[in-house]
Amino acid sequence: MRREDTPEEAAFRQEVRSWLEANAELRSEQLAAPLDHSPEAEARAWEAMKVWQRTKYEGGWAAITWPEAYGGRGGTPIQQMIFNEEQSNFDVPIGFIAASLGMIGPALMRYGSEDQKKYLPAMLRGDEVWCQLFSEPEAGSDLAAVRTRGHVEGDELVINGQKVWTTSANFADKGFIVLRTNPDVPKHDGISFALIDMNQPGVEVRPLVTMRGDRHFNEVFLTDVRTPLDHVVNGIDCGWPVTTFTLMNEGAFIGMTVNSLTTATAMIDSARETGRLEEGVVRQRLGEAYARERVLKQLQDRIKASLLDGRAPDVDGSVLKILTSEWGHERAVTATWLQGAAGMLTGADAPGMGVWQDQVLARGSMAVGGGTLEVHRNGLGERALRLPKEPRFDRDKPFKDLKTSG
Amino acid sequence: MPLEIQEFNLSEERLEFRDTLRRFFEESSPITEVRRVMEGDSTGFAPDLWKVASEELGLAGIAISEDLGGQGFGLKELSIALGEVGRSLAPIPLFASAALAGRVVAAVGGEDADAFLRSIAEGEAATLAWVEAHGDWDPAAVRMEIAEQGAEIRLTGEKQFVVGAHAARRFFVIAREPGSHCDEGMGLFSVEANAEGVAIDAKESFDLTQPLATLRLDGALAKRVGHQGEAAPGIRIGLDEATALLTAEMVGGMQKVLETAVDYAAERHQFSRPIGSFQAIKHKCADLLIDFEGSRTAADAAVMASAEGDPERSLLASVAKSHVGPAGLRMATESGQIQGGVGYTWEYDAHLYYRRALASAVMLGDETMHQERLARLVASRRLEGAAQ
Numbered sequence: 116m117r118r119e120d121t122p123e124e125a126a127f128r129q130e131v132r133s134w135l136e137a138n139a140e141l142r143s144e145q146l147a148a149p150l151d152h153s154p155e156a157e158a159r160a161w162e163a164m165k166v167w168q169r170t171k172y173e174g175g176w177a178a179i180t181w182p183e184a185y186g187g188r189g190g191t192p193i194q195q196m197i198f199n200e201e202q203s204n205f206d207v208p209i210g211f212i213a214a215s216l217g218m219i220g221p222a223l224m225r226y227g228s229e230d231q232k233k234y235l236p237a238m239l240r241g242d243e244v245w246c247q248l249f250s251e252p253e254a255g256s257d258l259a260a261v262r263t264r265g266h267v268e269g270d271e272l273v274i275n276g277q278k279v280w281t282t283s284a285n286f287a288d289k290g291f292i293v294l295r296t297n298p299d300v301p302k303h304d305g306i307s308f309a310l311i312d313m314n315q316p317g318v319e320v321r322p323l324v325t326m327r328g329d330r331h332f333n334e335v336f337l338t339d340v341r342t343p344l345d346h347v348v349n350g351i352d353c354g355w356p357v358t359t360f361t362l363m364n365e366g367a368f369i370g371m372t373v374n375s376l377t378t379a380t381a382m383i384d385s386a387r388e389t390g391r392l393e394e395g396v397v398r399q400r401l402g403e404a405y406a407r408e409r410v411l412k413q414l415q416d417r418i419k420a421s422l423l424d425g426r427a428p429d430v431d432g433s434v435l436k437i438l439t440s441e442w443g444h445e446r447a448v449t450a451t452w453l454q455g456a457a458g459m460l461t462g463a464d465a466p467g468m469g470v471w472q473d474q475v476l477a478r479g480s481m482a483v484g485g486g487t488l489e490v491h492r493n494g495l496g497e498r499a500l501r502l503p504k505e506p507r508f509d510r511d512k513p514f515k516d517l518k519t520s521g
Numbered sequence: 522m523p524l525e526i527q528e529f530n531l532s533e534e535r536l537e538f539r540d541t542l543r544r545f546f547e548e549s550s551p552i553t554e555v556r557r558v559m560e561g562d563s564t565g566f567a568p569d570l571w572k573v574a575s576e577e578l579g580l581a582g583i584a585i586s587e588d589l590g591g592q593g594f595g596l597k598e599l600s601i602a603l604g605e606v607g608r609s610l611a612p613i614p615l616f617a618s619a620a621l622a623g624r625v626v627a628a629v630g631g632e633d634a635d636a637f638l639r640s641i642a643e644g645e646a647a648t649l650a651w652v653e654a655h656g657d658w659d660p661a662a663v664r665m666e667i668a669e670q671g672a673e674i675r676l677t678g679e680k681q682f683v684v685g686a687h688a689a690r691r692f693f694v695i696a697r698e699p700g701s702h703c704d705e706g707m708g709l710f711s712v713e714a715n716a717e718g719v720a721i722d723a724k725e726s727f728d729l730t731q732p733l734a735t736l737r738l739d740g741a742l743a744k745r746v747g748h749q750g751e752a753a754p755g756i757r758i759g760l761d762e763a764t765a766l767l768t769a770e771m772v773g774g775m776q777k778v779l780e781t782a783v784d785y786a787a788e789r790h791q792f793s794r795p796i797g798s799f800q801a802i803k804h805k806c807a808d809l810l811i812d813f814e815g816s817r818t819a820a821d822a823a824v825m826a827s828a829e830g831d832p833e834r835s836l837l838a839s840v841a842k843s844h845v846g847p848a849g850l851r852m853a854t855e856s857g858q859i860q861g862g863v864g865y866t867w868e869y870d871a872h873l874y875y876r877r878a879l880a881s882a883v884m885l886g887d888e889t890m891h892q893e894r895l896a897r898l899v900a901s902r903r904l905e906g907a908a909q
């Protein structure tokens with residue numbers, strides 16, 4: 116399981132580390148100021164993320180496993196893993212860009228035309244950032260229920276409808292969108308997957324504020340938005356396989372980075388400093404948080420080990436997603452509990468600049484975003500354990516005849 | 522088609538070994554046999570099965586070197602064998618003899634250790650007796666003191682919660698020098714089961730397939746293992762290794778519990794559909810899988826750390842034990858629930874696994890003990906890190 120680097124891997128790791136040392140700062144163990152969720156701060160963070168992406172691109176590290184033809188390094192999954200491990204020790208703004216290109220990149224490489232693949236290098240450079248226009252008010256877990264319409268007009272697709280929960284749509288340059296192009300056939304058979312330009316009239320983006328206070332996601336209203344027909348991926352009405360493929364890749368990103376500020380070890384440190392480690396119940400709860408963190412790491416190591424052997428991961432990704440989400444939230448609640456009465460405060464007035472309070476509120480990003488916990492449990496039951504599916508009423512009828520909330 | 526769980530981190534040889542053992546226990550110790558022993562007497566021991574398992578399969582000495590009559594494999598192989606015992610609930614003292622006594626004796630060492638290990642490898646079962654009436658698993662809490670008369674050492678008092686007592690030909694007893702405290706003066710002593718002043722009291726045990734006993738010593742003749750005043754570190758290493766191995770045994774049972782529940786959910790129909798298509802049941806099954814995956818991963822990491830003498834051995838043993846105990850109990854509980862009324866009967870095996878899960882969660886320290894140990898270990902490691 117845990118194995119030493121081979122000499123080549125060790126050399127590669129050293130190369131990565133030297134490059135990171137020259138281009139980034141090590142992570143610090145303390146927040147200097149409370150997390151800032153103002154729009155100005157978010158815009159600055161977005162710029163910083165683009166700069167880091169570009170820096171990585173210029174160093175040849177933006178996407179290690181992608182072919183060189185698309186701006187990648189033509190390297191191995193193991194090398195990507197080593198890079199991620201080393202990068203996690205540095206204070207670098209990763210996040211949305213990495214997640215986004217991890218979804219759309221592989222989908223274009225697999226299903227895209229040669230013209231569509233021309234978007235890949237700009238994506239890697241961070242020059243064009245892509246947002247995921249999937250969810251709608253009436254299509255969340257049931258993504259195949261999308262209603263946003265696409266009509267063919269000449270050699271263009273004309274799009275009308277509404278998307279919601281679109282992460283970073285307020286900053287994004289491009290979007291990949293799931294549309295209904297044929298309502299007269301069963302739901303999965305009338306869906307198309309298209310690439311659109313976000314900077315055009317008819318795309319109206321309205322930020323939504325999350326319970327954390329940030330503007331993580333947006334509503335996106337689309338009125339006569341146009342995109343060339345050759346920007347439809349895999350052909351009209353053939354978008355569902357592309358959609359499920361990108362969702363699979365979304366899962367692969369989950370749970371792979373650790374923020375050292377919010378670890379069980381950081382909790383044990385602070386309990387030691389405040390003297391509360393003398394209490395048995397404190398040791399028990401922190402010991403539990405620590406054990407979970409190690410178990411999660413061991414599960415990740417198992418996935419890595421299968422990658423190293425060139426096998427399909429032998430732990431279902433949903434196991435990791437569920438544990439990362441549930442244990443992460445419980446750990447944050449334990450951390451605020453450990454603060455006693457001060458746990459009722461937040462921001463600069465709370466211990467540790469309120470980083471734990473922020474984590475408590477971040478629950479939904481993992482428990483809902485990227486598929487809800489319930490949907491992932493369905494997946495474990497049906498995919499990993501091969502239990503029978505629930506009876507369904509929406510498979511064979513034309514989409515336009517199906518029941519909805521409204 | 523029954524659910525088949527894929528193993529991980531097993532080479533082809535080890536997988537073959539596992540298959541052989543699985544077949545062996547299915548044929549030689551089906552659950553009907555386990556129940557026959559369970560209902561027969563209070564020893565929890567099938568001598569004939571143990572004879573075959575230790576003499577023909579060599580399980581008793583699997584992790585003991587070949588020059589001592591063992592198989593010369595390591596802790597990973599022993600953990601695989603224990604997993605199959607946990608799965609079949611076979612009434613043999615593999616854990617008590619090979620894991621508990623065997624690992625502690627091997628780690629304490631000394632002149633006589635080789636002879637003791639040789640007899641363990643030959644199938645002369647042994648066990649470790651250390652916990653006293655206070656129920657503290659920490660060997661530092663041992664109060665029994667040795668009495669030295671000339672060259673002879675004698676032991677008097679009671680050791681509780683002894684596993685595999687009726688099968689044991691020899692007990693390894695933790696006792697201390699008179700007036701000593703904690704690790705200082707802690708020692709390991711061997712006592713022959715048939716010696717004068719040795720009595721075994723069977724206890725009515727929650728875990729019907731692995732009953733516990735009290736060992737009563739009344740001036741029993743004992744022999745020191747290892748060197749005076751130097752036993753504590755070995756005892757602690759041996760107990761950590763046994764803890765890791767116990768989690769592997771527990772995971773073997775958990776796999777059976779998972780398979781039973783999922784197979785039942787796929788087959789049992791109500792309302793004209795398999796109950797596994799109801800989300801309430803499907804999500805329970807998903808949670809069984811989540812608990813199982815975390816547990817077997819943690820158990821494997823703990824066993825590998827022990828096998829490799831990793832400095833994180835103690836820490837990873839506690840990670841595994843604190844995690845696997847409650848997970849195993851949850852799994853056994855929910856698996857029984859998924860089986861409805863039949864899951865509540867004496868006749869169905871659900872309760873046998875439930876009983877084992879509860880007892881094993883306590884054995885060698887429950888989750889709170891290991892969580893506390895983890896918090897202390899991490900804190901002191903951080904302090905050392907800061908001091909450097």
Ligand SMILES: Cc1cc2nc3c(=O)[nH]c(=O)nc-3n(C[C@H](O)[C@H](O)[C@H](O)COP(=O)(O)OP(=O)(O)OC[C@H]3O[C@@H](n4cnc5c(N)ncnc54)[C@H](O)[C@@H]3O)c2cc1C
Nearest residue numbers: 247248249250255256280281282479480483484485487489
């Ligand atoms: C932080 C964040 C970022 C996001 N970013 C994006 C993005 O960039 N692009 C994008 O397209 N979307 C994004 N989403 C949307 C996300 O994918 C959806 O919120 C999610 O799929 C759930 O859909 P919903 O909100 O409509 O809830 P619903 O699907 O209506 O679910 C409501 C409740 O019903 C339960 N439920 C629904 N169906 C089932 C079922 N079959 N079985 C059991 N329970 C069920 C759910 O588990 C949930 O508890 C984001 C969401 C969040 C929270």
